[in-house]
Every structure is written in C-alpha cells, then in structure tokens.
Amino acid sequence: MMRQLLSSLSYFSIFFAPFIFPIIVWIVARDAYVAKHSKRALLSHLFPFLAAIPLLYLTIIANHAGSIFGYVILFAVIYFGSFVYNIVKGIQVLRDDV
Template sequence: MRQLLSSLSYFSIFFAPFILPILVWLLSQDAYVAKHARRALFSHLFPLLAAIPLIYMAVTSGSFASVVGYLILFGIIYFGSFVYNIVLGIQVLREPSY
C-alpha cells in the first residue's frame, strides 16, 4: 500500500499535480510515503517556479524571438519534469516492499 501511495504521488502529474501530493504528505503517518509525496510535490512545482523568471525575461526582452526561445525552454523544463515523475513513479512501484 505504501508503494502505491508513493507512486500515485508521482503519477498525479496526470490528474491532480498539486492536490494529491499535498494531501498524501499531510495525512500520511508513514515516513516513506510522506518523503515521496514531498518529493513529488516539489517536482510538480519546479516547472511553475522555473516559469516565473522565464516569463519575466520574455516580457522584458521585447523581442518575439526571445519570447519563443523562452517558451521552448519552458517546454523542455516541463517535459523533463513530466518524464522525471513518470520514471520515479515506476521506480517506486518496482521497489521491494517491507
């Protein structure tokens, strides 16, 4: 059960990227599950935090090419975070249970 909750925290990027990891982190009595829920929450928040300076730079640059470049960079960051969460969710499911 603990592996399922931990992996669902990572897989929640598909359906509830912030809500499920927060709930699992706050309500879990198991340190293992809480650790993975906290990591999943931060990995879901990372693209949002990376978007703040990218949006600022895109707005202040004034160049269309710069805006497109920043959007491409954001897409790469978001895609990397998406793949990272899927990989960690699978790894947690494959760990031996204790």
C-alpha cells in the same frame, strides 16, 4: 505494498491532480517513506512553474519575438523533463522492495 502505491500515485498524479494529491498525501501520511515521496513529487510538479517565473520576467523585459519563442521552448523542455521524471520515479517506487 500500500506504501509503494501511495508514493507512486503521488508521482503519477501529474496526470490527474498535479498539486492537490501530493499535498493531501504529504499532510495525511503518517509513514515517513510515503511523506518523503509525496513531498518530492510535489516539488517536481511545482518546479516547471517556479522555473517559469524568472523566464517570464526576462521575456517581458526583453519583449521581442525571439525571446518569447525561446521562453516557450525552454519551458516545454523543462516541463517535459519533469513529466518524464515523474513517470520514471513512479515506476521505480512501484518496483521498489521496501
């Protein structure tokens, strides 16, 4: 049960410590199951910000209101998708029979 709780908290950390908690769990965890889920949670927390880099670059190059509006909408969709993914995975891991 502790394995599931730590793994699930790595995903749910999007609410309280999106990058710090999964990194700490990943480094400290001796269990492969917990380390795998904490690494996945960390990547899912980082993805929206990594996706924002090229979007921001393209927005600066285009430099007009339509592209900025498009960037904000696309970032919001990516971030919302990542947020929902983390909640769903956190619940799935809690319900998992390991």
